Amino acid sequence: MLSVALVVGPQFQVMSMAALTVFEFVNLLADEPVYDLHLVSETGGPIRTSFGVMIDTHPFDLRIHDTVIVAGGIEVVPAGAGTIGYLQTIARHSRRLAAICNGAFILAQAGLLDGRRATTHWASARLLRERFPAVKVDEDRIFIADGSIWTSAGMTAGLDLALGMVENDLGADVARTAAQHLVLHHRRAGGQSQHSAxxxxxxxxxxxxxxxxxxxxxxxxxxxxxxxxxxxxxxxxxxxxxxxxxxxxxxxxxxxxxxxxxxxxxxxxxxxxxxxxxxxxxxxxxxxxxxxxxxxxxxxxxxxxxxxxxxxxxxxx
Known part of the structure; x- marks a missing residue:
């Protein structure tokens, strides 16, 4: 199975977890599970979401995940040294790293977006560009895959990013079927504009x-x-x-x-x-x-x- 880990921190936006639901539905629709899903954090244990609900997590360990996705938050908050070190280490071994919404700031803080195209929520794009000038910010995209690094726009775009990964792994038919079961009749391509204004x-x-x-x-x-x-x-x-x-x-x-x-x-x-x-x-x-x-x-x-x-x-x- 392909191991997928969602990295969360204090005050993360719970909508980021919807990306894992995409992989969950692929498992439900497949003859046998394809993805092994994990929720991890720097400290492990309960992590408070942005609206106060506690979510249980596992601490970072030596497990090598195929795909690691960094959750976003409503506010842009620097990640702890443990999270940055973990991402820098796991980047050398995982096939794919990704960030949803403001999670792009954490990948950028770890130096993993330098010289790469990346996107984030349109309201945070200017700040990402100012703080990390080595990142090629393209705010007018739902998601971007630049080599092994994927980034997405605001929260619901995490669904599009995950479906894009499923298509990359298993083909367009599987991704389309998963989208239909999630009642996403129109799966947005990565190049689609994220905000008309x-x-x-x-x-x-x-x-x-x-x-x-x-x-x-x-x-x-x-x-x-x-x-x-x-x-x-x-x-x-x-x-x-x-x-x-x-x-x-x-x-x-x-x-x-x-x-x-x-x-x-x-x-x-x-x-x-x-x-x-x-x-x-x-x-x-x-x-x-x-x-x-x-x-x-x-x-x-x-x-x-x-x-x-x-x-x-x-x-x-």
């Missing part, structure tokens, strides 16, 4: 906010850097520098994000032909929009529409 939340200055508002209202326009810079009353070079500093993205990537978001809403809420959706949201043609959807959601527009119709029909479409 991310750019608006990250932009702080009036000039960048104004440019973003203009872009949203004029998606059919070219929306070049020069056009947006003019709206912000900045030179193209000043605008590009300020935009990236405030959002962590280039203007071109942000515009594509806005177009994809608008196109997704149209695909889910209207029956317009794909060619019409592509034109209304500023994509040159349906093929360019299809490639953008696959990059962002891991699925083409038709699948996004079909999933939305399925959910509206309460799973009966």
């Amino acid at each position: 991310l750019l608006e939340l990250d932009a702080k200055s009036d000039r960048i906010q104004t440019a973003l508002g203009y872009a949203r209202r004029n998606l059919r326009s070219e929306l070049s850097v020069e056009e947006l810079a003019g709206v912000a009353s900045l030179s193209p070079r000043q605008f590009s520098r300020a935009f990236r500093a405030e959002t962590g993205q280039s203007p071109a990537k942000a515009v594509e994000h806005l177009r994809i978001e608008a196109a997704r809403v149209m695909m889910e809420q209207t029956r317009h032909p794909i060619e019409t959706v592509a034109a209304e949201t500023g994509f040159a043609d349906r093929e360019r929009m299809r490639r953008a959807f696959i990059r962002t959601f891991g699925q083409p527009p038709q699948v996004i529409r079909r999933n939305a119709q399925f959910l509206e029909g309460d799973g009966k479409a």
